Every structure is written in C-alpha cells, then in structure tokens.
Amino acid sequence: LPVPSNNQFYYASQGNINRDLKIGDLNFIHTTDTHGWLGSHPNEINYNADWGDFISFTANLKQTITANKTRDFLLIDTGDKYDGNGLSDASLPHGKYSTAIFNKQDYDLLTLGNHELYTENNTIMEYYETAKNSKFKGKYISSNVEFVDNNLDGKLVPFGDKYAYFQTENLKKRILAFSFIFDFQRINSRAKVTPIKEEITKEWFQQVIQRYDETQVDLIIVFGHLPITDVENREINYLHSFLRSVYPNIVIQYFGGHSHIRDFVQFDAKSTGLQSGRFCETVGFLSITNNSKDDSFPQFHRRYIDFNLRSFNYHLSNLGGLNIENSNGAEVSEEISKIRKKLNLDEVYGYIPQNYYMYYEPLTSKKNIYNLLINKILPTLEVKHPTIPRYIMINTGAIRYDLYKGVFTKDTQYIVSPFGNEWNYIKLPSKLASKISDKINKGPVVLNIPEAHIFDISDDGKCPFRHKKGLVKGYTTYDSYGCKGDDTIHNSLGYYEVPNVIQYTDDTTNDDTLVDFIFYSFLKPNILSAINNINKDMKVTSHFFTDDDCFYYGGLSTQDLLRRYFEQFL
Numbered sequence: 170l171p172v173p174s175n176n177q178f179y180y181a182s183q184g185n186i187n188r189d190l191k192i193g194d195l196n197f198i199h200t201t202d203t204h205g206w207l208g209s210h211p212n213e214i215n216y217n218a219d220w221g222d223f224i225s226f227t228a229n230l231k232q233t234i235t236a237n238k239t240r241d242f243l244l245i246d247t248g249d250k251y252d253g254n255g256l257s258d259a260s261l262p263h264g265k266y267s268t269a270i271f272n273k274q275d276y277d278l279l280t281l282g283n284h285e286l287y288t289e290n291n292t293i294m295e296y297y298e299t300a301k302n303s304k305f306k307g308k309y310i311s312s313n314v315e316f317v318d319n320n321l322d323g324k325l326v327p328f329g330d331k332y333a334y335f336q337t338e339n340l341k342k343r344i345l346a347f348s349f350i351f352d353f354q355r356i357n358s359r360a361k362v363t364p365i366k367e368e369i370t371k372e373w374f375q376q377v378i379q380r381y382d383e384t385q386v387d388l389i390i391v392f393g394h395l396p397i398t399d400v401e402n403r404e405i406n407y408l409h410s411f412l413r414s415v416y417p418n419i420v421i422q423y424f425g426g427h428s429h430i431r432d433f434v435q436f437d438a439k440s441t442g443l444q445s446g447r448f449c450e451t452v453g454f455l456s457i458t459n460n461s462k463d464d465s466f467p468q469f470h471r472r473y474i475d476f477n478l479r480s481f482n483y484h485l486s487n488l489g490g491l492n493i494e495n496s497n498g499a500e501v502s503e504e505i506s507k508i509r510k511k512l513n514l515d516e517v518y519g520y521i522p523q524n525y526y527m528y529y530e531p532l533t534s535k536k537n538i539y540n541l542l543i544n545k546i547l548p549t550l551e552v553k554h555p556t557i558p559r560y561i562m563i564n565t566g567a568i569r570y571d572l573y574k575g576v577f578t579k580d581t582q583y584i585v586s587p588f589g590n591e592w593n594y595i596k597l598p599s600k601l602a603s604k605i606s607d608k609i610n611k612g613p614v615v616l617n618i619p620e621a622h623i624f625d626i627s628d629d630g631k632c633p634f635r636h637k638k639g640l641v642k643g644y645t646t647y648d649s650y651g652c653k654g655d656d657t658i659h660n661s662l663g664y665y666e667v668p669n670v671i672q673y674t675d676d677t678t679n680d681d682t683l684v685d686f687i688f689y690s691f692l693k694p695n696i697l698s699a700i701n702n703i704n705k706d707m708k709v710t711s712h713f714f715t716d717d718d719c720f721y722y723g724g725l726s727t728q729d730l731l732r733r734y735f736e737q738f739l
C-alpha cells in the first residue's frame with residue numbers, strides 16, 4: 170500500500186525561502202495546542218519534526234542565544250495536550266505515555282488548557298504528573314483554575330502556582346507571570362475555573378499586584394489558554410486594560426492559545442501577544458529588545474517556525490549553532506517510535522482514495538470532509554427505529570484534521586475525530602427539528618474551533634495570494650505586523666467558512682410528524698437551548714425541553730463510522 174501522503178504539502182526542499190530570527194535581549198519559544206502530536210506528522214514533510222527534534226532544537230537554540238550571557242531565553246507552553254492524536258488518546262488511561270514525553274521538554278512556564286479539563290482522567294493526570302511534578306516547581310502556573318483534592322476532603326487547591334515572580338538567568342530581569350484560561354465551564358467535577366473578571370478581584374491577586382508594583386517588575390508575562398484575538402468575548406482585552414491601568418510603563422507580553430491559529434497582536438506600544446498555532450505545526454518565536462520603563466519603545470519581533478527539521482536546522486546554522494542531529498532529543502524520538510509501535514498506531518484499517526479537507530474546499534465539494542460526512546458517513550449510523558425519519562447532527566469541531574489519500578490507520582482515527590462522544594436523540598415534530606441547525610449556525614462560535622472565523626486570511630486581500638512554482642502550500646499568516654511572520658514562504662491555502670454544525674436528514678415532512686433528532690452528546694446543551702429558543706420565538710410554551718427529553722440512541726461513533734467506510738477501499 171502507498172504511504173499516506175498529502176501531496177499538496179510536499180515541499181520542494183530547496184524552493185522555500187526562510188525568514189530569519191531576530192535575536193533580542195529576551196527570547197521566547199512558545200508552543201500551544203499540541204494535542205498529542207508529539208510523534209510528528211508522518212505524512213506531511215512540512216511538519217516532519219517530532220518532540221525529540223523539538224527538544225534538540227530548543228536546547229541548541231538556547232545555548233547559542235545565551236552563550237555570552239548577555240541574553241535570556243524562556244520556553245513556554247499554553248496547554249491542550251489531549252484529543253487529537255493516537256499518541257495521547259489510544260492509551261488507557263489517555264496520556265499514559267504522551268504526558269511523560271511532553272514533560273521531557275524543559276519548559277520555564279507551562280499551564281493547562283480546556284482539554285485537560287473535560288474528563289476526570291485528564292485532570293487528575295495533568296495535576297499529579299505535570300502540575301505537581303518537581304521538575305516544574307515554580308514553573309507550572311494557573312491563576313484561575315483549581316483542583317478538587319480528594320486527599321484533602323475535596324478541598325479546592327490551586328492547579329499549580331497562582332503566579333510566578335523570578336529573575337532571568339543572565340540579564341536578571343524581574344518577571345511577574347500569570348496564567349489564565351478562558352471562561353471554560355464544560356468542566357468535570359475535579360476542577361473549577363473562575364472567570365478572569367472575577368479572579369482578578371480576589372484578594373490574592375490584589376496582594377500580588379500591590380507587592381510587585383512597577384518598581385519591582387521589569388516585565389509582565391501573561392501566558393494562558395485563551396485566544397489573543399477574541400472578538401466575541403474580549404477576555405484578553407479586558408485583562409489588558411486592567412493590567413495597563415496598574416502598570417502603565419511596564420512591557421506586558423502575552424502568549425495565548427485555544428483558537429489554533431498563528432497570530433500576533435499589538436495591544437499597545439509596550440505590549441504584544443503571540444499565539445503559536447496547533448498540532449506541532451508551529452514553533453512560535455518572540456524576541457523583545459529594550460524593555461525599559463522609560464519613554465523609549467521596546468522592539469518586538471515574531472516568527473512562526475514550521476515544525477520541521479529543515480526549519481530547525483536552518484535557524485540554528487544561521488545563528489552559528491549546532492544542528493539538531495545527535496542532540497539530546499534523539500532518545501526521546503526513539504522512545505516515541507517505541508510507544509507508537511506499542512500502541513499499534515500504524516495498524517492499517519482501510520484506505521483513503523483521495524484527500525478530504527476541512528477548510529480548503531467548499532462544503533459543497535466532494536473533497537470537503539464535512540460533505541463526505543453528510544452524504545456518506547452519517548447516513549450509515551445504525552437505524553434504531555426503522556420507520557421514523559431522522560436527523561443526525563454533529564458539531565464540526567468534532568472533526569479535527571484533514572484526511573489524506575493513503576492508508577487509514579489506527580492513528581488516523583484519533584487524528585480525524587478523537588472524542589468518545591455518544592449518540593443521543595430527542596423525539597421532535599419535524600417542523601421543529603428542521604429549524605435547529607439554522608438556529609445553532611446563526612449563534613456564536615461555540616461548537617467548532619473558532620479558527621474557522623479568523624484562520625488563514627491570505628485569500629481576503631490582506632496578504633498577497635501566492636501561487637508560485639516550487640513553493641509548498643502552507644500558512645500565510647496575516648497579523649498585527651503584516652504578512653511576513655511565517656519563517657517559510659508558502660503558497661496560500663484557500664479557505665472556506667465552516668458552520669457550527671452539519672447534519673444528515675431523510676425527513677421530508679416539515680409538519681407534526683415525529684422524527685428522531687439524533688445528535689452528538691457534546692451538543693446536548695446547545696440543542697436544548699436551540700429548541701427552547703425556537704419555541705420561544707414561535708410563542709410555543711407548552712413544553713420546556715430538558716435533559717429528561719434526551720435518550721441514548723447508540724451506534725458507532727463518527728471515528729468508527731469513518732473507519733468502516735474506508736475499510737471497503739482496502
């Protein structure tokens with residue numbers, strides 16, 4: 170069988186031009202939303218580095234940058250380590266192997282994302298294996314998440330430290346660091362998230378900002394699992410206004426995540442934010458030069474480094490450093506290969522005859538993965554009540570990655586849809602069921618990954634749409650500093666908007682006929698609220714829908730339906 174390949178992404182190895190890193194006084198490497206992709210992207214050369222290579226890269230980069238002790242280097246991660254790859258999700262418990270591998274990286278500051286909070290297993294694993302890991306003492310920060318400690322009769326304890334105050338190794342810069350997660354409330358019972366607005370009014374926070382006032386701090390770092398561009402909730406903007414009112418002269422640097430995009434935002438002359446993509450496709454680099462409190466302005470520089478060997482070695486050799494071969498990460502790479510074998514991630518289940526994309530083809534195209542789901546996959550869900558018409562709805566966010574032509578493996582299953590969501594259903598009159606998808610799709614972006622709204626803007630005229638022979642397709646990021654942040658010049662990706670939900674239906678009645686409205690369990694609160702709002706709009710007050718109206722439908726999950734579909738092409 171041919172090796173799976175995303176041919177569009179193969180690069181002509183010498184054809185791409187790299188944009189260099191500008192080293193500053195303070196230098197940062199940032200990762201976010203790795204979602205278990207520590208074993209690289211075996212079918213995409215553009216992202217062919219693994220976690221071991223990344224460890225070698227950062228160790229060599231740090232050594233090169235700090236060799237003469239006149240600069241500093243910090244490594245930061247902003248969470249979401251589960252749900253996206255077999256390496257994290259095919260083990261029982263989830264994260265059994267990937268957590269230890271992730272923790273081999275020498276992070277200076279790290280925190281958790283919402284994917285460490287959906288299930289008890291993930292929360293407990295994150296708390297005991299990472300937050301409480303002696304390696305990360307004073308480095309694991311969460312300012313607004315608490316853990317329910319059953320060894321202390323269910324007492325709420327901080328999930329790591331609430332903040333950090335430390336001096337950098339060489340320049341002795343005094344840093345005050347906080348880490349906030351967005352207002353995430355779909356949380357399991359072992360943790361609690363307090364919204365930022367509320368957390369910063371608490372006594373501990375007020376005491377910290379009083380104790381470490383402008384005379385005690387050279388730089389504030391806020392790193393956390395929240396988008397730096399947040400048009401809907403503006404949580405980061407609220408936080409920034411508050412911090413700026415307390416620290417009018419200090420440089421405030423943000424590192425964000427969650428929306429899975431490459432992004433860089435200038436908040437004011439002394440403050441920027443960096444967000445470094447997703448799925449080990451991107452290593453974010455940021456440098457700050459001149460962070461003094463006087464009237465002069467700091468210089469910020471950002472780069473989105475493609476997560477591949479060529480980029481890593483290019484930047485190292487450009488700076489006079491050693492390349493990554495035979496460096497300290499090699500053992501980690503070997504360990505990852507062993508774990509992949511142990512988990513049978515390369516076991517072949519089926520064959521994918523063509524590429525299917527989430528964003529690069531319109532929903533109407535046969536090359537669009539949601540089109541495939543609507544027309545070929547969802548209708549194959551086992552029928553429970555043969556004579557009853559049905560709707561089958563999923564949130565588009567349940568699909569996490571494109572499908573590439575080639576073998577469909579055990580790993581592919583977790584990559585395309587890692588969640589263990591179940592099918593539920595409600596009995597509804599057709600005329601009500603038919604209105605739900607419209608209602609949800611007109612609502613806020615809560616069910617798909619918000620990247621769909623701000624992702625790859627290369628085709629909207631802000632950055633030139635590039636289609637040049639010899640260049641590989643990839644990110645062409647538009648951010649506060651323009652179009653030149655990516656380290657590698659790519660041909661542009663097309664981009665089409667994706668709705669919150671998609672559905673298959675065989676119902677043609679649109680009257681009082683009762684149908685089975687089947688949906689992914691993750692959608693339950695959104696479905697109930699949509700139905701009640703539709704009824705409210707139509708002034709129907711006879712029934713308020715609750716959990717009691719929802720039943721278990723059963724059947725194979727989307728990942729298993731996909732597997733069964735692609736088995737036929739083997």
Ligand SMILES: Nc1ccn([C@@H]2O[C@H](COP(=O)(O)O)[C@@H](O)[C@H]2O)c(=O)n1
Nearest residue numbers: 283427564566567588615616617618691
């Ligand atoms: N059981 C679940 C959990 C999450 N999702 C989807 O993931 C999205 C959040 O992912 P981030 O990496 O951006 O934090 C969420 O909005 C859902 O679309 C799911 O489908 N099932």
Ligand SMILES: [Zn+2]
Nearest residue numbers: 202249427429
């Ligand atoms: Zn994420």
Ligand SMILES: [Zn+2]
Nearest residue numbers: 249282283427
């Ligand atoms: Zn997230």
